[in-house]
Amino acid sequence: MSARRSARSAALLPTGQRTSFQAPTRAALAEATRQSRARPTSGSSPLRSRGIRNLARVGVFIVAAGMASVTALPAYAMMPTGTNPVASTVNAGQTFVDASAPATQTLDVDADAQVTALSATRDSYNSTDASVLQAQRDAEAAAAQAAADAVDAAARAVETASTPSGPRTFAPPQGGYSGEAVVAYAEQFVGVVPYGWGADPNDSFGCDGLTQYVYGQFGISLPRGVDHQAALATRITQDEAVAGDLVVWPGEHIGIYDGAGGVVHSPDFGRYVEHAHSLWGSPVFYRL
Template identity: 50%
Template sequence: MAPLGDSLDNEQNPDNDRPEQPMTRRRLRELEALNSAAASSAVEAPSKDMVLAVPAPSAQARATTTALEVKKPAPIATQRPSIRMPRFAKPSKKSAGRAVVMTFAAALVATMALPAYAFGGGGSFEAGVATDGELAGNQTLVVPDASAALAVSRDNYTAPTPEELQASRERAAAAVAATQAAAAREAAAASAATAAAAAAEKGSSAGSSAFTVNPPSGAYSGAAVVEYAEQFVGKVPYGSGASPDTSFGCDGLTQYVFGQFGIYLPRLVSNQAAMGIPISPADAQAGDLIIWPIGHVGIYDGAGGSIDSPDWGRYVEHRPLWGSYYFVRIV
């Protein structure tokens, strides 16, 4: 028997301490039926036959009666099961795009299928259905007389044969070869003309520069050296040679002149300066070498002048001394 004031659920359901579990619909209907039966039995008023006629109770009796009164049981609390409603995801742009694409594809298929269905005779694709169909109306084609009078003509063009093509290629190759040969002949003629002109120019310059070279008039002396070198003035051009037949460089002139007297001088101004001894201007004599530090050499005439081959485009000259120089005597 449950103590006074406790709920009937504590007596009837000893597992109340357990955590509540979601109730099924069947269990919910059973609990509702039990609650309805308990409420109707507890609330139902007593009938007249069950009422006893008793005198007015005293205060003590009323207290006893109150204590004996049956307390109305509290209604059983019902708990509705928690039913989770399905959640629908919010449509995204990607799903919407897929839906649009699928709709478009379906419309495209339908657009292509309907004409084929109509042309095929209502879905029948048997052979000859399309060719046996009759046109709905009569059609008339009118051709003008001018068009009917035109006759089909063909021009006189014919495709060349392989033999004709080969002959055309051979003619083109022959023309190219002839052009190349003519160009080669012209180049050879121009080269020959250039060579002849150069030879003629060389012959004329050699003829113009050719002269009789007189040998030294006597034994080696300063005056004999100056006299021998004087014959080349204005006749032999400046160049890189060391012979009157071609040209004279400054060191080539001194090498050639002193060589005619049996004295060997090497090329280059510095080498020739090393072959003698420096002397003072007061002691300088005819036939001494004049050395310019800039790299030039000449023959001193003994009177304040020099015989030298100066520069390109000029000939051997006899001119006064110039610039900074010093004297070297060959011994």
């Protein structure tokens, strides 16, 4: 029978186009199976797309509902009492503001009431009363004031002792004019007459005021001014100088040489006439 079918099929083909049937190989079958598995089925793609769209719609709806509730919450919460179910639930429909409460309050204080300080006690120690502390402060202030008054009194006593209350009496020159007599007469002003612009022992002595006054008691008249007095004398060397000669720091200072390397002079403000037993700088000697 198969032979007859083959013969019939061969008779139906045009002349010259007859061919023979060959069974497919295993490799061809495996390739066909692989391609059929890799090709997606016609019904799976629409279902999957429809599921994704449904999920997207649900997500958009959830987000929109959340935004609407958050936006409406402040206005809903501020609704008047009676229309706000939350307010009606919390305080039975009453308003949250107590209109009966006064806007201001008044506190009455008795200004005449006496406030008593309380003493605190703890661990066997008592707090010091305020009056005791005030008494201690007053005592300290009084002691400080007394000390200050004592210092002022001492200063006034020193000032009174050093300030002449009236004309002083000084001994006149002893004997005639000599260098030793000049130095001895000038010694009585040491530590007694303060430095100043004067030329009187009852007032003050400048350096040239002292020499003018002392030599004037021996009949020698000198002008004021260091260089003016030196101009009336004769310059000598230090080896030639004896007691009673002038010691001059030109343009600055002048004094009476004691003959032993020292000088009687009135030094500076705040000091008194003094006998310095050494010289300084580069003095020049003059003899009247």
